[in-house]
Amino acid sequence: MKCVDDFRLKLAGRELVPIVIGGMGVDISTVELALEAARLGGVGHISDAMVHTVADRYFKTSFVKERLKRYKYNVANSDKSSAQFDLGHLDEATRLHVGRAMDEKRGDGMIFINCMEKLTMNAPKETLRVRLRAALDAGIDGITLAAGLHLGSFALIEDHPRFRHAQLGIIVSSLRALQLFLRKSARLNRLPDYVVIEGPLAGGHLGFGADWAQYDLAAIVAEIAAWQKAEGLNMALIPAGGIFTGTDATHFLEQGAAAVQVATRFTVARECGLPEDVQQEYFKSSEEDIEVNGVSPTGYLMRMLKSSPAIGDGIRPNCEAFGYLLDVNGSCDYIKAYNREVAAHPEARKVSVREKTCLCTHMRNFECWTCGHYAYRLKDTSRRRPDGSYELLAAEHIFRDYQFSKDGKIALPE
Numbered sequence: 001m002k003c004v005d006d007f008r009l010k011l012a013g014r015e016l017v018p019i020v021i022g023g024m025g026v027d028i029s030t031v032e033l034a035l036e037a038a039r040l041g042g043v044g045h046i047s048d049a050m051v052h053t054v055a056d057r058y059f060k061t062s063f064v065k066e067r068l069k070r071y072k073y074n075v076a077n078s079d080k081s082s083a084q085f086d087l088g089h090l091d092e093a094t095r096l097h098v099g100r101a102m103d104e105k106r107g108d109g110m111i112f113i114n115c116m117e118k119l120t121m122n123a124p125k126e127t128l129r130v131r132l133r134a135a136l137d138a139g140i141d142g143i144t145l146a147a148g149l150h151l152g153s154f155a156l157i158e159d160h161p162r163f164r165h166a167q168l169g170i171i172v173s174s175l176r177a178l179q180l181f182l183r184k185s186a187r188l189n190r191l192p193d194y195v196v197i198e199g200p201l202a203g204g205h206l207g208f209g210a211d212w213a214q215y216d217l218a219a220i221v222a223e224i225a226a227w228q229k230a231e232g233l234n235m236a237l238i239p240a241g242g243i244f245t246g247t248d249a250t251h252f253l254e255q256g257a258a259a260v261q262v263a264t265r266f267t268v269a270r271e272c273g274l275p276e277d278v279q280q281e282y283f284k285s286s287e288e289d290i291e292v293n294g295v296s297p298t299g300y301l302m303r304m305l306k307s308s309p310a311i312g313d314g315i316r317p318n319c320e321a322f323g324y325l326l327d328v329n330g331s332c333d334y335i336k337a338y339n340r341e342v343a344a345h346p347e348a349r350k351v352s353v354r355e356k357t358c359l360c361t362h363m364r365n366f367e368c369w370t371c372g373h374y375a376y377r378l379k380d381t382s383r384r385r386p387d388g389s390y391e392l393l394a395a396e397h398i399f400r401d402y403q404f405s406k407d408g409k410i411a412l413p414e
């Protein structure tokens with residue numbers, strides 16, 4: 001019987017352990033977590049979501065404070081189009097964040113950055129261009145294009161000196177999305193090096209509609225693999241979503257996947273950015289505690305714990321400080337939902353907004369508890385302490401469990 005370690009991910013002429021820890025936005029997949037994946041010979045992700053906040057946390061910069069000071073006059077206005085991002089600050093914050101990861105990287109693995117297109121930041125093209133280029137300048141090993149079709153993203157970096165050497169990949173949930181991306185970037189003669197195929201059981205935003213449960217990751221992977229073979233292409237295919245054990249991963253590798261991308265198992269790692277009390281919520285959850293809902297203002301469905309404080313909260317929109325989901329017109333679906341509630345309850349001191357959530361604020365505060373479908377199995381991966389809480393795990397322990405376990409088994413910590 002084989003295990004994950006019997007396979008290797010071939011990228012950039014190198015051979016890696018075929019385990020990719022997926023990007024988990026707003027500092028859930030921390031630099032520390034990514035460093036562990038790289039040290040152990042796999043691939044770790046950092047994320048550039050709300051990079052100013054993340055930089056402020058680690059470098060004692062004050063990007064967010066300065067932004068709020070500049071736009072404070074606009075807080076009561078629902079038109080946020082004037083609250084533009086300072087591209088110089090965005091560049092600086094990204095370089096600090098990526099630079100730290102790359103400076104501290106040890107071992108044979110790689111560190112990639114997850115760049116979500118849905119972070120439209122009041123000026124989608126201009127801000128994405130800065131984010132991608134600054135990450136490349138700061139030496140990131142690879143960029144994973146996420147949360148969007150990214151039809152114009154390669155063009156934003158085509159003249160960058162590292163465009164043909166850095167690893168570039170995209171997350172898709174269907175063959176159609178991949179074909180669309182390839183068609184739109186065909187003129188650049190630059191295929192993605194890898195394609196993460198994310199199925200319906202993943203954490204974070206989903207690339208499926210309300211019928212997500214009808215889809216099957218293995219079937220989507222098989223369809224894309226068959227098409228790639230027929231086309232004579234050779235992109236590394238990396239399934240993601242619901243791969244909970246080393247044995248699950250090995251099945252995909254035996255079917256020809258180049259690696260697997262996993263995330264939920266690492267939400268209870270000590271190196272993960274979630275505060276411990278939130279990690280305990282993940283451990284304690286049961287299957288009925290997890291839902292796929294439409295509260296994200298991005299328009300994508302998202303999976304999360306039903307008890308997430310973000311759900312139903314009616315905080316005033318914080319776009320002058322954050323504003324990462326503002327569209328090109330300076331609007332966000334949360335602002336609209338919030339304004340509707342305020343208009344309906346003019347006397348209320350605080351409203352509840354069920355329809356959408358202020359995702360920037362709540363992700364920043366670790367109050368949107370997004371997770372994969374199998375989060376309820378996390379309790380089977382650790383030991384329970386006498387007080388009823390669960391032991392957090394070392395990222396190395398989880399990584400090695402994926403790498404070496406067989407027979408559907410999960411190794412408990414020593």
Ligand SMILES: Cc1cc2nc3c(=O)[nH]c(=O)nc-3n(C[C@H](O)[C@H](O)[C@H](O)COP(=O)(O)O)c2cc1C
Nearest residue numbers: 022023024025146202203204241242262263264372
């Ligand atoms: C807490 C959490 C946050 C996530 N955030 C992001 C994100 O910011 N961007 C993204 O592309 N995917 C995100 N994902 C998806 C993961 O990167 C990954 O592809 C997926 O969750 C893998 O499935 P698994 O969690 O069942 O292992 C997130 C997943 C989790 C669990």
